[in-house]
Amino acid sequence: xxxxxxxxxxxxxxxxxxxxxxxxxxxxxxxxxxxxxxxxxxxxxxxxxxxxxxxxxxxxxxxxxxxxxxxxxxxxxxxxxxxxxxxxxxxxxxxxxxxxxxxxxxxxxxxxxxxxxxxxxxxxxxxxxxxxxxxxxxxxxxxxxxxxxxxxxxxxxxxxxxxxxxxxxxxxxxxxxxxxxxxxxxxxxxxxxxxxxxxxxxxxxxxxxxxxxxxx
Amino acid sequence: xxxxxxxxxxxxxxxxxxxxxxxxxxxxxxxxxxxxxxxxxxxxxxxxxxxxxxxxxxxxxxxxxxxxxxxxxxxxxxxxxxxxxxxxxxxxxxxxxxxxxxxxxxxxxxxxxxxxxxxxxxxxxxxxxxxxxxxxxxxxxxxxxxxxxxxxxxxxxxxxxxxxxxxxxxxxxxxxxxxxxxxxxxxxxxxxxxxxxxxxxxxxxxxxxxxxxxxxxxxxxxxxxxxxxxxxxxxxxxx
Numbered sequence: 001x002x003x004x005x006x007x008x009x010x011x012x013x014x015x016x017x018x019x020x021x022x023x024x025x026x027x028x029x030x031x032x033x034x035x036x037x038x039x040x041x042x043x044x045x046x047x048x049x050x051x052x053x054x055x056x057x058x059x060x061x062x063x064x065x066x067x068x069x070x071x072x073x074x075x076x077x078x079x080x081x082x083x084x085x086x087x088x089x090x091x092x093x094x095x096x097x098x099x100x101x102x103x104x105x106x107x108x109x110x111x112x113x114x115x116x117x118x119x120x121x122x123x124x125x126x127x128x129x130x131x132x133x134x135x136x137x138x139x140x141x142x143x144x145x146x147x148x149x150x151x152x153x154x155x156x157x158x159x160x161x162x163x164x165x166x167x168x169x170x171x172x173x174x175x176x177x178x179x180x181x182x183x184x185x186x187x188x189x190x191x192x193x194x195x196x197x198x199x200x201x202x203x204x205x206x207x208x209x210x211x212x213x214x215x216x
Numbered sequence: 217x218x219x220x221x222x223x224x225x226x227x228x229x230x231x232x233x234x235x236x237x238x239x240x241x242x243x244x245x246x247x248x249x250x251x252x253x254x255x256x257x258x259x260x261x262x263x264x265x266x267x268x269x270x271x272x273x274x275x276x277x278x279x280x281x282x283x284x285x286x287x288x289x290x291x292x293x294x295x296x297x298x299x300x301x302x303x304x305x306x307x308x309x310x311x312x313x314x315x316x317x318x319x320x321x322x323x324x325x326x327x328x329x330x331x332x333x334x335x336x337x338x339x340x341x342x343x344x345x346x347x348x349x350x351x352x353x354x355x356x357x358x359x360x361x362x363x364x365x366x367x368x369x370x371x372x373x374x375x376x377x378x379x380x381x382x383x384x385x386x387x388x389x390x391x392x393x394x395x396x397x398x399x400x401x402x403x404x405x406x407x408x409x410x411x412x413x414x415x416x417x418x419x420x421x422x423x424x425x426x427x428x429x430x431x432x433x434x435x436x437x438x439x440x441x442x443x444x445x446x447x448x449x450x451x452x453x454x455x
Contacts, residue, residue, distance in 0.1 A: 025303070046324060047250040047394050055455045063449045064253040064381075064393040070280075070304055070453045083396045084250070084276070085332045088325020092345070116350075123309060124277075124301030127324040129346050164348040 003173035006190070007141050009034040010216050011100060011171050014139060019097040020044055020090075022131055025069040027141050028100035042078075044096060046127040048087045051079025068127065091127065092134045099135035101128065103142040103170075105157045108204035110167040110179040112140065113159035132163035144172035144201055151203035153177070153184070174198055176216060177206060185209055188216045228387040230436040235410050236262035238436070243374040244272040246331065246402040247285055251277070251304075254395035255284045256379040256412045257446035259438065263377075269293040274331070274373055276300050276324065276398055280450075281307040289317055298371065300324040323351075326368055328401055334370035335404025335433075341368050376406035380429070382415040387434030388427045389413070396428070403429045412440045 001009070004027050012034035015021060020042045023029050032043070032054070043052040046068040053074035056062070061072035090096065105113040112132050116122050132138055145151055153170065170177040175198050176188040184206040189198060195213065236259070239245065245263075249255025263271075264287055271294050278297060279286045288294050289308050296318040302309050312319045322330065329341045346352055347364045356367040378399050381392035389411055391399055403409050411429075416439045 045394075047253075048396050049394055058454055061449045061454050062393065063447055064395045066251050066253055066394055066453065068250075070251045070450070072449060072454050081391075081393050081396055083391075083400045084325065084328035084398050085401055088328055091325060122312075123303040124299065124319075124321045125323045125351070126301035126303060129323045129349065129351075130325045133345060160350045161348065 003143060004030060005034075006173045007171050010176065011139060011141050012036075014098065014169070014171075015039060015041060017041065020050070020095060022046070022091070022096050022099045022135065024099070024101040024128070024131070026102050028102065029067075029069065029071075031100060031141075044087075044090055045073075046084075046087055046091070048082050048084060049073070049075060049079060050082075050090065051076045053079070088127070088130055091130045094134060094136055096131070096135040098137045098139055099131040100139050100141050101131060103140045103152055105159050106140055106142075106153050106167050106170055106204075107157045108153070108155055108179075108184040108206070109182045110165045111157045112138070112162045112167050113157040115162050116160050118160065128162050132166045137168045138166050139169045139171060140167050141171050144174045151201055153202050153204040153206075155204055174201065183207060186213060188214045191215045227385045228431070228434060228437045229385045229416060230410075230438055232258070232262060232438050232440070235259070235436045235438045236266050238408060238410070239263060239266065239268055239375055241268045242270045243268075244274065246373040246376040246398070246406055247273055247275040248376070248378045248397065248399035248402050249275065249279070249284065250394065250397035251279070252283070252447070252450060253393065254379050254391065254397045254399050255279060256377045257284060258440040258443070259377045259410060259412050260284055260288065261446070263288060264291060270295045272296045272298065274298040274371060274402075276327065278302050278305045278308040280304050292316070296320065298322070298327070300327050321351075328398065330368055330371045331398065331401045331405045334372040335401060338370055340370050342366070343368060371405065373402075373406040375408045375410065376402040378403050378409065378411040378429075378434075380411045380413045382417060382422060383411055383413040383434075383437045384417045384419050384421050384431070385437065386419045387411070387431035387437055388419075388422050389429040389431075389434060390422050390426050391428050400429050404433050409434045410436045410438060412438045414440060414442045
């Protein structure tokens with residue numbers, strides 16, 4: 001199992017029946033593959049669909065039916081289509097129980113940076129700011145470190161932020177963290193990892209509740 | 217075949233050539249679509265061949281290299297893009313970096329609201345989206361009853377190019393699946409609204425309950441062929 005699959009598998013366990021969720025582009029789109037068969041939820045996509053289903057195949061792809069990343073999708077019974085103003089009324093109006101987004105940096109107080117590296121990477125804003133600022137719960141799913149091996153969890157963001165104090169939970173291939181009242185808590189450790197490794201690879205300050213840290 | 221009569225408000229069915237001839241250089245043009253669905257590909261083809269230039273295009277994204285409005289940008293006839301993101305278009309990102317096209321980014325739902333409010337005859341909207349970010353540096357930040365907020369100006373355009381699933385000859389429109397996106401918002405926010413569609417019906421052909429854009433907003437309806445080269449499934453987006 002790749003590190004991305006490992007993260008998606010853990011992230012899938014944060015979702016329960018009845019929720020409305022949004023999946024950011026990239027790693028978050030792997031989450032539905034790991035959902036329990038019995039979990040019934042509504043997947044929102046920014047381009048104007050609630051009730052998105054599995055990815056479409058060559059046989060059933062419809063040219064007018066995609067998700068926000070451009071992939072052709074199926075829709076589940078009870079799905080609806082709507083315009084972009086309605087789509088973002090769902091987002092900004094607080095109707096999303098969880099949004100899953102990737103990250104370039106997360107600060108220990110829950111600031112998220114994921115939209116721009118000035119001078120290097122500026123593909124635009126998309127729905128990210130609104131999702132980060134307004135989802136009822138924001139879960140960041142990301143590799144623990146950058147490709148250069150630097151911690152993505154840091155005391156203060158160095159990049160321009162997407163939104164401040166917006167992240168509620170961070171799931172990496174090594175650990176699960178929670179941010180409560182501007183403080184970062186280590187909740188779970190991957191069975192392949194250790195507290196020593198997490199301490200070494202996490203630049204942000206974090207606390208631990210209790211003595212035993214559960215594995216995932 | 218239904219009769220063409222562009223000057224008759226009770227019959228807005230217009231020829232492709234005549235509709236395209238109404239669009240001029242230097243104009244601001246809203247273009248519906250989010251990815252391929254809802255992008256008026258045939259009207260864009262017309263613009264490409266019409267010789268217009270120095271356009272300002274307002275759209276959610278710039279499609280993908282070689283597709284939709286990307287072709288207008290690549291041809292160098294777009295001066296400025298007012299847009300939400302370019303995530304799927306490395307070619308336009310490169311042109312932005314080389315300063316070959318000016319880009320103005322907005323959060324996606326804020327872009328939608330700027331257009332919606334423009335169409336609704338409002339001057340702007342008040343939002344807290346982005347107040348703690350660098351986008352606030354280039355926007356009007358105000359104290360709104362004790363809360364930090366951004367005043368976002370409404371957007372209207374000279375022209376809106378719309379793709380509808382079906383239209384009647386009065387100009388009533390309906391949309392399908394994820395091809396709604398910005399189309400109904402833009403159809404209300406421009407001085408000249410041209411809608412392309414695969415299916416033109418007589419008045420009454422769309423059930424009044426299912427009209428998404430009332431005909432009063434629409435100036436011209438253009439019947440286009442569902443050409444698989446322009447509107448087909450993009451193989452690289454199927455798993």
